[in-house]
Amino acid sequence: MADLRTNFCGMEVKNPVGVSSCDFGGSERLAKRVIEQGIGWLTSKTVHKIDGPHRWPRPYFYSLKQFGPELKDAWVCSQMFHSMPYDEWLETEGPKTLKICRDNDVLFIPSVAGIGEDPDTWAPLCRDMENLGADMIELDTGGPHATFGAVPEQADVGAPLAMDPEKAYRVTKACADAVKIPIIFKATPQCVNQAALSIAVKKAGAKGITANNAFYGTWIDHETGTFYGGPYAVGGLIGRPWQLFSLAKLLETTATLKGFPVCGVGGIFTWDDCVRYLMGGAAITGLCSAVYTRGVGVLNDCIRGMDAFMDRKGYKSISDFQGCAVDDFRYVRDWPREKRMAKLTPILPKFDSENCTRCGVCEKLCAYGAISMTEDGPVADDRACMGCGWCMGHCPAKEQVITMVRRDTGKAVWTGRGTHEAWCRE
């Protein structure tokens, strides 16, 4: 068995798989369900004293499954912060959840939310968490809809605080100055410049960042012509595909602040999603929607899958691959490109006619109409082809049929795995 231990903000964690802030960290009973799956860490449901986000419309989970197979894991969610009064949580579920985590070697991270930039609404909550015995605290500055659930005079909560680096700085500083334990800032995918935000919160004293909270979303039921679920935009939880967006935002942080502790969250459903986030520089990886749409067993699947992957690859520990992709992350403007795009693409698909099944998918999907099927298999018109690589990615054959090659030398530049060659460098 591979060594799955990792380190987050100076704390050893038995494995990187955990559950980010949601119901499962809201009470001892639900925490037990995910702890039994072997998780390494758990964040609490966000506790707070704000008037509004503790009252959710019921029902509040609107699965989009019926609207198409690609939406099977997507949903709209109008649950907001913890529904339990703050003082009650502090006396009952808080200590009990902390204890069950400690008893099972699970790192417990309470999540708190204050109002706007008012330090008096943040600092006391952080001090309470420190007195509770927490090892670190997450600031819920990423909630997509808390703003619209609070009474108007307390509406400056959640995501707006993580969209503006200056606001984020002031909130983080109020909390970091109030306690000795590490403060983790939770980012929102709605922030345009996550690199600037990351620099600001680190400067303010944050010891880590969780990237990311969910999007803001809504849905219309075309059959009824009305909103599906509630007639409002709330948390839009868009399943596994949104990982590619959250991962990009995470990389803005990890590539900007190399080595800074980051908790990767957003669209993680499988063990390889966890590995991807770790390779992108995360120290720990959190699931949330996946636990709801696929059941708590998805957590253990991730742990076992990662273990098998590490054994297969010969990775002895997480640090063998953690952050391995970060140094390569760059702006596309820095990637070698043609000075002026040649009319005849220098890159073309090459077809292996023996492995080709003649299914015709490439002909159908080439947006440029460059492929025609012949008796000998597909042929690309080298004047119409743009060298885009789409046919290669969609070819369903088991064996490799299409390779992107240079027009001049025939040398392969992309086989469909990993990064393509920077062929234009010369």
Ligand SMILES: Cc1cc2nc3c(=O)[nH]c(=O)nc-3n(C[C@H](O)[C@H](O)[C@H](O)COP(=O)(O)O)c2cc1C
């Ligand atoms: C039901 C539910 C409740 C959530 N509650 C909170 C919360 O109280 N505080 C918070 O910071 N994030 C909350 N989140 C956001 C998640 O922690 C997570 O950041 C987000 O869902 C993205 O991860 P995912 O794609 O794995 O769902 C909640 C998400 C869900 C689905």
Ligand code: SF4
């Ligand atoms: S590389 Fe792009 S343009 Fe060329 S044949 Fe394939 S899909 Fe068509």
Ligand code: SF4
């Ligand atoms: S998609 Fe692949 S297998 Fe199908 S015809 Fe094209 S090259 Fe052949």
